[in-house]
Amino acid sequence: MAKGLFSTLFGVAIVSAVVVAPAQAADDISSRLEICSACHGSNGTPTNPAAPIIWGQQENYLYKELHDYHSGERSNAIMSPMIKPFSLDDLRKVAAYFAAKSWPAKQPGATVAPPPESIAMCKACHGQNFEGGAPAPRLAGLSYDYLIGAMRAFAGGKRTNNLDMPGFMRALTDDQREAIAQYLSSL
Template identity: 35%
Template sequence: MQDRSSFSTGRKARQALAGLFIAAASLAAHAQDLEAGKAKAQACVACHGADGNSVSPEFPSLAGQTWRYLYIQLRDFKEGRRSNAVMSPMAANLSRDDMINIANWFASMPLKSTDPVASEDKLKAGKAKTDETLCTMCHLGGFLGQNEIPRLAGQRPAYLVAQLKAFKARTRTNDAGNMTSVAQTLSEQDIDNVAAYLSSLR
């Protein structure tokens, strides 16, 4: 007759094996989702780059962005909370799964560094302004973002300028009011300095 200890050991082994199968299945599903996201993202590469690193100053890099932020922006374009002549129609026919897969694929791509183009004085002024406005309370240290809060480190400066100006002018309002409020305190020079500083981070 099998003793209690050997039965317990066998049960633990079976549980461990089941856990490995579940983990393997989850990894396979995740890989499949990334492949689906990559396939769907081919419509995005003309503006955002083949690997999510934009080669055009006016278009944001999506590589290394938080997946949840990307998903929410696609959803907002689809549902009209954010408007753009190119992005709104692009998002219109995406399903929820499409948006999640695209977001995860871009989030999985590494953001490539670019050399800072601003003067040291401008970078210092930008950092001082982000300290003054407590930007890291939401965007975290290093401006790497979290959940629904975007990564700003290494982003295209022209795009950052455009978005800060849009928040300030209230032509972009899908932020629950947080960025709209912050942007009201920034002068045009502040916006320029902040964008230069954020784009220089790695």
């Protein structure tokens, strides 16, 4: 009788371990992502304009960037060491986790800057409203500081994890890049 009770309890323990495991795996990833809100914000709005919005960003793009910080193809003193400890499988979950959240709402009443002429060609990849698509990230609503930093990094050869963007950015003057960053951040 004692043995019967033991194996029943043991059986229950195994069944609950199996049932609980997937939920714990999901929790594991989200608990490892609490640190991200220190800069990327706990409601999707970054606490510092140098950190980009990642909530609601294109999933393919997020995974590509996480992969590139992991491999060293994109390098940043803050992000590279932060991402190194994750496996590529984990990084797929990280990308899905942030992509599923909503892009933060705009400040009510914020005015949209006039679109500079040089921005027309960007729509082919970044979307008619710069909402992004499977091949390219959303740009609408990123901060001026982050946008101008990313554009200058491509133009100056500091960010080389894409073959096309450096040439596109070098073809513009810094005044044009500033006008583009101004416009995109106002969307």
